[in-house]
Every structure is written in C-alpha cells, then in structure tokens.
Amino acid sequence: MSLTNEIKQATTAAISSLYTVNIPENSILVNATKPEFEGDYTVVLFAFVKQLKKSPDALGQELGGYLVANNPTLFTGFNVIKGFLNLSIIDSFWTDFLQSQYTNTTYGIAPKNGEKVMVEYSSPNTNKPLHLGHLRNNFLGWSIAEILKANGYDVVKTCIVNDRGIHICKSMIAWQLFANGATPESTGMKGDHFVGDYYVMFNDEYKRQVEELIVTKRMTKEGAEKKAPIILAAQQMLLDWESGNEEVIALWERMNTWVYAGFDTTYKAIGSNFDRTYYESQTYLLGKDLVEKGLEKGVFYQKEDSSVWIDLTADGLDEKIVRRKDGTSVYITQDIGLAVDKYEEYHSNKSIYVVGDEQNYHFKVLKLICQKLGLPSADGIFHLSYGMVELPTGKMKSREGTVVDADDLVAEMIDISKKKTEELGKVKDFTPEELTNLYNTIGLGALKFYLLRVDPKKKMIFNPEESIEFQGFTGPFIQFIHARIKSILRKMVAEGYAIEPIAIINDLLPQEKAIIVELELFPTVIQDAAQEYDPSKIAIYIYNLAKTFSSFYSELSIANAESDEKKTLRLQLAQLTAHTLKTGMQLLGAGVPERM
RNA sequence: GGUUCGGUAGCUCAGCUGGAUAGAGCGUCAUCCUUCUAAGAUGAGGGUCAUUGGUUCGAAUCCAAUCCGGAUCACCA
Numbered sequence: 052m053s054l055t056n057e058i059k060q061a062t063t064a065a066i067s068s069l070y071t072v073n074i075p076e077n078s079i080l081v082n083a084t085k086p087e088f089e090g091d092y093t094v095v096l097f098a099f100v101k102q103l104k105k106s107p108d109a110l111g112q113e114l115g116g117y118l119v120a121n122n123p124t125l126f127t128g129f130n131v132i133k134g135f136l137n138l139s140i141i142d143s144f145w146t147d148f149l150q151s152q153y154t155n156t157t158y159g160i161a162p163k164n165g166e167k168v169m170v171e172y173s174s175p176n177t178n179k180p181l182h183l184g185h186l187r188n189n190f191l192g193w194s195i196a197e198i199l200k201a202n203g204y205d206v207v208k209t210c211i212v213n214d215r216g217i218h219i220c221k222s223m224i225a226w227q228l229f230a231n232g233a234t235p236e237s238t239g240m241k242g243d244h245f246v247g248d249y250y251v252m253f254n255d256e257y258k259r260q261v262e263e264l265i266v267t268k269r270m271t272k273e274g275a276e277k278k279a280p281i282i283l284a285a286q287q288m289l290l291d292w293e294s295g296n297e298e299v300i301a302l303w304e305r306m307n308t309w310v311y312a313g314f315d316t317t318y319k320a321i322g323s324n325f326d327r328t329y330y331e332s333q334t335y336l337l338g339k340d341l342v343e344k345g346l347e348k349g350v351f352y353q354k355e356d357s358s359v360w361i362d363l364t365a366d367g368l369d370e371k372i373v374r375r376k377d378g379t380s381v382y383i384t385q386d387i388g389l390a391v392d393k394y395e396e397y398h399s400n401k402s403i404y405v406v407g408d409e410q411n412y413h414f415k416v417l418k419l420i421c422q423k424l425g426l427p428s429a430d431g432i433f434h435l436s437y438g439m440v441e442l443p444t445g446k447m448k449s450r451e452g453t454v455v456d457a458d459d460l461v462a463e464m465i466d467i468s469k470k471k472t473e474e475l476g477k478v479k480d481f482t483p484e485e486l487t488n489l490y491n492t493i494g495l496g497a498l499k500f501y502l503l504r505v506d507p508k509k510k511m512i513f514n515p516e517e518s519i520e521f522q523g524f525t526g527p528f529i530q531f532i533h534a535r536i537k538s539i540l541r542k543m544v545a546e547g548y549a550i551e552p553i554a555i556i557n558d559l560l561p562q563e564k565a566i567i568v569e570l571e572l573f574p575t576v577i578q579d580a581a582q583e584y585d586p587s588k589i590a591i592y593i594y595n596l597a598k599t600f601s602s603f604y605s606e607l608s609i610a611n612a613e614s615d616e617k618k619t620l621r622l623q624l625a626q627l628t629a630h631t632l633k634t635g636m637q638l639l640g641a642g643v644p645e646r647m
Numbered sequence: 648g649g650u651u652c653g654g655u656a657g658c659u660c661a662g663c664u665g666g667a668u669a670g671a672g673c674g675u676c677a678u679c680c681u682u683c684u685a686a687g688a689u690g691a692g693g694g695u696c697a698u699u700g701g702u703u704c705g706a707a708u709c710c711a712a713u714c715c716g717g718a719u720c721a722c723c724a
Binding site for chain 2: 082213356358367372375382407411468475504506512525538587608
C-alpha cells in the first residue's frame with residue numbers, strides 16, 4: 052500500500068476513535084508538504100471542520116497528537132498551520148522501504164491479474180508511408196500496452212491494415228500508367244515510399260485531367276471530378292478487385308508486398324510490433340450477418356432503396372447507414388464485424404482502439420450499435436482518442452508536401468544523437484556496433500519521449516524548424532542520469548564494494564529523503580497512467596525523479612560519503628533510481644544506455 | 648448550427664477528484680568542470696491561469712454565459 056493511503060487510513064481511524072465519526076478514506080486529502088513548511092505529508096483539514104464542529108487549529112492539534120501517539124512506526128511529529136496538518140514521517144520508514152526494494156529490478160510492476168486487454172494501434176494505409184502522426188499513434192499504442200502489462204494485464208497488441216479501397220486502386224492505376232515496370236528493387240526505393248509516390252502521381256494526373264475537362268469540355272468542377280478518365284479507371288479497378296479479377300488481384304498483391312516490406316523496416320526501426328495483424332481485405336465482409344440479425348431484431352431498419360440504417364437520434368446522435376443500397380458494407384459495418392471477430396478469438400473484456408480524435412464520433416456510434424445489438428464485446432470497447440500532431444502552419448497535408456515522414460524523422464534523430472555524441476567524445480572506446488546501438492537508443496529515446504510527454508488527448512505542435520531537444524525535459528536527460536548512476540555502480544563493483552542491507556539511519560539528509568519520497572510514488576504513478584491511459588504521467592514522473600537525483604548527485608558525494616553506512620545508503624538509492632528510470636523508459640518504449 | 652475537445656510565462660507543456668506564495672523545459676542573463684560523466688547543477692528574469700459572473704472559509708481547478716481555435720455531424724475509410 053502506498054504511503055498516502057496509509058496516512059488516509061490512519062486519519063480515518065483517528066477521527067473515528069477521537070470523535071466517533073466515520074469519514075470515508077477517499078474524502079481525505081493528503082498532499083506532499085510544501086517545502087517551506089516542516090513535514091513530509093499534509094492532511095488538509097478544512098473539509099471536515101464543519102462536520103466535526105472544531106476549529107481547524109484545535110482539530111489539527113488533536114488529530115496530530117493522536118496520529119503521532121498511535122502510529123509510532125510512521126510519524127515522528129506534526130505541526131498545524133492554518134488548516135493544514137503537516138506530518139513528519141519517521142526516517143526508519145524511508146530506510147525500511149529502501150531496504151525492501153533496492154535490489155528489485157522490476158520495482159513498480161504489478162503481478163498478473165488474469166485479465167486480458169486488446170490494444171489496437173497503428174492502422175496504416177497501404178497507399179502511403181508512415182508519417183509523424185502514425186508515430187504518435189504507434190508510440191502511444193505501444194506504451195499503453197506496456198503500462199497495462201505493468202499493471203498485471205495480459206495484453207494482445209493488434210493492428211488493422213487498411214489494404215483495400217479506392218485509395219489503394221489509385222496507386223495501382225498510376226503505377227500501371229507511369230511506372231514502365233519499375234519496382235522498388237529496380238529503383239532502390241523503400242517499398243512504401245515507392246507506392247506512395249504513385250499515389251501522389253495519381254492525384255497530380257487527376258488534377259490535370261479535371262482542369263483539362265473544365266477547359267476543353269466546359270465542364271463544371273464537380274462534373275469534371277466525376278468524369279476524369281483516371282478516376283473512372285480507379286473506380287472500375289475497385290469493382291474488378293471486389294469481383295476477384297485475377298490480374299487486378301495479382302497487381303494488388305504485388306504492390307502490397309512492396310508496401311509491407313517498407314512498413315516492416317519502419318516498425319523494426321522504431322521497435323514496434325503486433326501480436327496479431329488483421330487485414331481489411333479479409334474483414335470487410337464481416338458484419339454483414341450482424342446487419343441481417345440487427346434487421347430481424349429491429350435494431351436497424353431498411354429504406355425504400357433497400358439501404359440499411361440505424362436511428363441514433365434518441366441517443367443524441369444522427370441516423371447512420373450500416374449497409375449501402377447496393378448491399379456492400381461500409382466502414383462501420385466492418386468494425387462491428389471485426390469487434391466480434393476479435394472477441395471470439397481472444398475473449399478479452401476490454402478492447403482499446405488507439406485512433407485519432409477525428410474519429411470520436413465514429414467510435415461513439417460503433418459502441419452504441421454494438422450495445423444495441425447486444426454483443427458481449429460492446430461494453431469493453433474503448434476509444435483511446437488522441438490529438439493530431441500539427442505543424443506551426445496547421446495540419447499536415449500530403450498534397451501540399453507538408454507531411455513529416457516517419458523514416459526521415461527517425462533517421463534525423465539518430466543522426467543528431469550521433470553528432471552530439473561525437474562532439475562530447477565520451478565513448479571513443481565503443482565498437483562500431485555499440486555506437487550504432489547507442490545512437491539508436493538516444494535518437495529514438497528523444498523522439499518517443501517528445502511525443503509521449505504530453506497529454507495524449509491534446510493536439511500537439513511540432514516545429515520541424517526547431518529540432519527536438521536533447522536537454523532538459525527530454526529522453527536523453529533521463530538516459531544520461533541512468534548512465535551516470537551505472538557508471539558509479541560499475542566503479543563500486545570494480546573496487547569490490549558490495550551493497551549490503553543496512554540498519555536504520557536516523558539522520559537522513561533532505562536530498563537523500565527527497566529521492567526516497569519520489570521513488571515511493573512510482574507504483575501509484577504506474578496505476579494512474581493505466582487508469583487514465585496516459586503515458587505522459589510516466590514521462591513526467593521519471594523526469595522529476597531524474598532531476599531530483601541529479602540535484603542530489605551534484606550536492607552530495609556517493610563514493611566519498613561521510614560514512615560507510617551513508618555510502619551504502621546512497622548506492623542503494625542510486626541503484627533503485629536506475630531501476631526505476633529504466634522501467635519507466637521501457638514503459639514509454641524507450642531504452643536506457645549503460646554509458647553515453 | 649448541433650455535438651465535442653482545448654485556451655496557463657516569448658515558445659512547448661505540467662498542474663484541473665477545489666487547498667498554503669501557479670510549476671517545468673527551451674530561449675535570455677549570471678555563476679560552477681585539477682573532486683562519482685557539464686546531454687549536468689545553482690540563481691535571476693518572465694503570469695490579468697481567454698473574459699465576465701456565480702458557488703464558498705478558499706477557484707487555474709467546479710457551474711453558467713461570452714470570445715477565440717481544433718475536430719466532427721458522408722451510401723470515404
């Protein structure tokens with residue numbers, strides 16, 4: 052149990068025994084004491100002053116006296132200022148805590164709880180390469196999966212690949228028209244970029260044809276957009292694809308192979324993977340049966356043109372189509388089918404979809420429809436909605452060439468970490484392989500930390516003009532503190548100094564105590580991060596811990612401590628800090644180097 | 648227009664289940680490497696917490712209204 056919970060419990064017990072009044076534990080507010088006052092934790096008294104009919108000061112004195120007298124293993128003293136009861140925690144509590152955890156390399160990680168959760172993220176389109184927005188999505192999905200695991204859940208990471216539809220046909224048409232048989236191999240290009248280029252070519256040609264039709268045939272813009280030969284060809288190709296035309300399918304498969312090879316490279320570079328990948332080409336027909344059943348049940352209704360709808364106006368939403376008049380399924384139908392499919396395969400009660408906030412409405416509707424259909428998976432559907440990554444100039448637009456490409460950005464980050472490392476010249480004895488690993492760790496650490504340190508729900512601004520920071524509130528700072536600690540620990544090992552458990556220390560210095568106080572919070576932070584689906588809680592926490600340690604480090608010597616006892620204590624502190632920083636970074640999908 | 652998310656330092660962001668004098672990082676200025684890694688530490692400066700009203704012992708935090716910005720409301724996915 053966390054210390055603040057212990058304090059709450061002790062306070063409830065005290066109030067109950069002093070005044071025979073029962074106050075719920077969670078209504079008691081316990082905060083860290085402000086540095087300008089004496090004490091470690093503060094109970095805010097105003098809330099129950101009225102109920103207990105006491106002045107804040109009298110209540111504080113009585114409560115404080117009782118708490119100290121009855122919890123001698125927890126509190127050493129108290130003071131009351133206005134309505135705040137400041138409690139001092141006994142040093143033995145902190146040293147005990149440290150003794151019990153300093154060798155624990157998985158400090159903060161909860162044991163398995165037997166529950167299963169699915170996390171779906173990434174969801175790429177096969178007609179263009181991954182960009183910065185995908186990176187935020189991938190890092191978020193990965194991190195949430197890790198955070199849930201750390202809370203004891205069994206996690207299945209899934210990906211739905213958007214591999215069919217008119218947009219894919221556009222790349223295919225353009226390739227047929229313009230490629231002259233070129234391939235990623237023949238051009239030396241990464242497959243996803245190769246295919247993405249043809250998607251751009253399609254749009255350029257489409258635009259040209261539309262303008263031509265407007266000029267030569269005096270068509271309206273809308274009319275020309277429908278009649279341009281290249282769009283008609285794409286539409287025909289989609290029909291051919293759906294009817295199983297062998298030639299079209301063969302081309303589709305060939306181009307998909309290129310794209311997947313490209314995606315694989317990117318996923319490998321950013322350290323991402325999935326336990327199960329679904330392909331829309333295989334799932335797009337799912338859900339049709341469910342529409343039939345829904346019609347029978349009266350959840351859906353049919354219009355005269357035989358399209359099928361659901362009326363959600365009673366729930367504050369609109370009417371929504373679930374099957375087209377030509378009988379084909381729409382986006383939402385596929386998702387209903389996939390939800391059922393996933394549930395039948397894994398039987399997880401919770402299914403998290405990491406998808407941008409532009410689809411908030413879609414997921415509201417999806418969950419509602421599933422509930423109305425009485426699907427067992429319905430209540431477990433949770434849309435982890437995150438904000439878009441924008442540029443200072445606004446949204447990223449592929450048509451205007453303002454997309455920040457994922458591969459480019461990753462390469463740039465690794466390159467910058469290489470340059471910075473070389474400038475500092477601290478790892479000249481590294482082998483080329485060790486150097487490559489280090490640059491990767493630092494570059495990706497910086498990138499992941501940067502994208503995960505802000506609240507996922509908020510949109511974030513990325514300025515390509517200013518490169519991502521390596522100093523201050525960043526991944527490399529945390530990595531640096533970790534490497535520093537490791538360096539000290541290595542030195543101790545080299546000197547044959549063993550870190551043994553020690554007896555209680557009664558003269559903890561403020562700098563020493565500050566770190567233990569911070570460390571004690573880690574398990575609570577991991578729980579919060581899971582509850583809120585918010586990796587930034589972890590990022591902020593490990594940054595604060597690293598900062599606290601860094602201050603401590605610059606003020607007090609570890610190797611040349613005043614006594615052997617203190618030396619050991621500080622080494623224990625350093626070690627548990629290193630474990631915690633490492634675990635925290637791992638929860639963000641980032642690594643920590645032993646040296647940098 | 649309906650729904651919804653946001654507006655905190657020059658910039659990027661914390662803090663939001665109401666609690667003490669609103670915090671970081673970057674940038675600016677100053678100090679510190681013969682002592683465990685300076686990707687560091689210490690300090691200075693920087694605020695009408697969008698605006699107005701309300702709730703109360705107390706509001707950046709809760710409520711209402713207003714202003715500004717984003718997303719969404721497709722027989723696209």
